[in-house]
Amino acid sequence: MNTVVKMNTAKDYTINAEIAETAVVDNHADVATLASASMLVEVNISHWVGKKKDKKASQVVTDQNNAKKGVANVFKSLLSDNDDLIAITKLVGRIRDTHAAMTMPWSNSGLRLLPTKQFFKYQEVMTALRDEFYKLVEAFLNKYEDAVIDVQMDLGGLFSRDDYPTLGELRRKFNLSIQYTEVPTGDFRVALPQQAIDELKSSMTASFQNNFEAAMNDVWTRLHKFLTRMSERLDYSDGETKKIFRDTLVTNVTDMIELLRVCNVTGSSQMNTMADRLEEAMSGVTPDALREDDYFRAETKAAVDQAIAALPTLDFDK
Numbered sequence: 001m002n003t004v005v006k007m008n009t010a011k012d013y014t015i016n017a018e019i020a021e022t023a024v025v026d027n028h029a030d031v032a033t034l035a036s037a038s039m040l041v042e043v044n045i046s047h048w049v050g051k052k053k054d055k056k057a058s059q060v061v062t063d064q065n066n067a068k069k070g071v072a073n074v075f076k077s078l079l080s081d082n083d084d085l086i087a088i089t090k091l092v093g094r095i096r097d098t099h100a101a102m103t104m105p106w107s108n109s110g111l112r113l114l115p116t117k118q119f120f121k122y123q124e125v126m127t128a129l130r131d132e133f134y135k136l137v138e139a140f141l142n143k144y145e146d147a148v149i150d151v152q153m154d155l156g157g158l159f160s161r162d163d164y165p166t167l168g169e170l171r172r173k174f175n176l177s178i179q180y181t182e183v184p185t186g187d188f189r190v191a192l193p194q195q196a197i198d199e200l201k202s203s204m205t206a207s208f209q210n211n212f213e214a215a216m217n218d219v220w221t222r223l224h225k226f227l228t229r230m231s232e233r234l235d236y237s238d239g240e241t242k243k244i245f246r247d248t249l250v251t252n253v254t255d256m257i258e259l260l261r262v263c264n265v266t267g268s269s270q271m272n273t274m275a276d277r278l279e280e281a282m283s284g285v286t287p288d289a290l291r292e293d294d295y296f297r298a299e300t301k302a303a304v305d306q307a308i309a310a311l312p313t314l315d316f317d318k
Contacts, residue, residue, distance in 0.1 A: 037265040040106055040181045041114045043099045043126070045092055045133075048173040050078045050085050052163050078163055079147050080154045084140035088174075091136060095129045095176070102126075104215035104263060111181070113215045118262045130176050137174045144170060216271075219263050220312050223274070226252040227308050234301040237294055247287040253304075254282050270312065277307055 057074035065072065079085055102122045103112035114122055144167060152159045165173065230253055233245040260275040281303035290297050 037117075038113050038115045038183055039119070040111045040183055041099075041103060041122070042110050042112070042179045042181075043095070044110070044175070044177045044179075045095060046173060046175045047088055047092055047137075048085075048165070048170060049089065050082065051075050052078055054158055057158060076155065076158050076163070078151065078155075080151050082140075082147055082151075084136065084143060084147075088133070088136045088140060091129070091133055095126075095133065098125060098129060104218050106211050106215060113183075113211075113265075114180075115262050115265050126178055130178065133176050134174075137171075141167060141171060216263075216268070217312075219259060219271075223256050223260070224308065224311055226256055227304050227311075231301055231304045231308065234290060234297050234304070237298070242291070245287070245290075250282070250285055250287050250290070253278065257282070274307065274310065277310070281307060 052075065054074045054076050057076075058072055059069075061067075061072045061074055062069055099112070102118060102125065103114050106113045148161075148164050230249050233243050233249055236243050257275050257278050260271050260278075264271040264275075281300070285300055290300060
């Protein structure tokens, strides 16, 4: 069964004259291609945040304000502003952001699509982050018992030793795992009537197509975000007030060029065309040149705007 996936058609490409075509995708071939060119990866992180609800204090606040029970809750920061715990929390956020940036969405269960071209780079980056995570955890655990003693004065009457796990219990609260699995191909080998197997395959094909489209759309959405940001920040002339922008305005777009090529697991000509277009548009572009040269800035903005116009028709405002 063939499914028609319609892409928008952009007019007047100045960098690359090829226009996005209406693509006919064979679902079965698509499954095989994606399964051989990508894998699924899931990252699970657990860590102790050092927060706990104080029921007694919550009740006191509620009673003092004649409020309804449950509308006011007091949460204690058990270790106050502990630098080691703060560092772990910040790193956890960075790990999750890095994982999301290097992969594409696949399912609501937490699985994300990782192109095989991206595997070694992903593994290197994530392994280093995992090592850093456990290094910070050990540093925190080594100082934990002293930190509990030190925080008593900060918490005053809110302090309760029962709120704090033992060192062994606390260690088990920190974990980071990275698990890889193959992309399902719908090869059912189960003892079911043929009709049931056909229905399962049909359902899986539809689910696969939805997941695949979501993964590709995520790449386009990221690109749209960075391109529109660049277009907006470059929209001024020498006679106008300069708009401030960071160097990442450029690097975010150049990084997306690599991502377009890496994530193009089915050989989409539209994705290849966009990568080529942006590579030519961003050739020689530096943050300083954009800040200093009015003509160069306007020329780059025009190329970026043309790239935006050539993006697939998606609901980018979601």
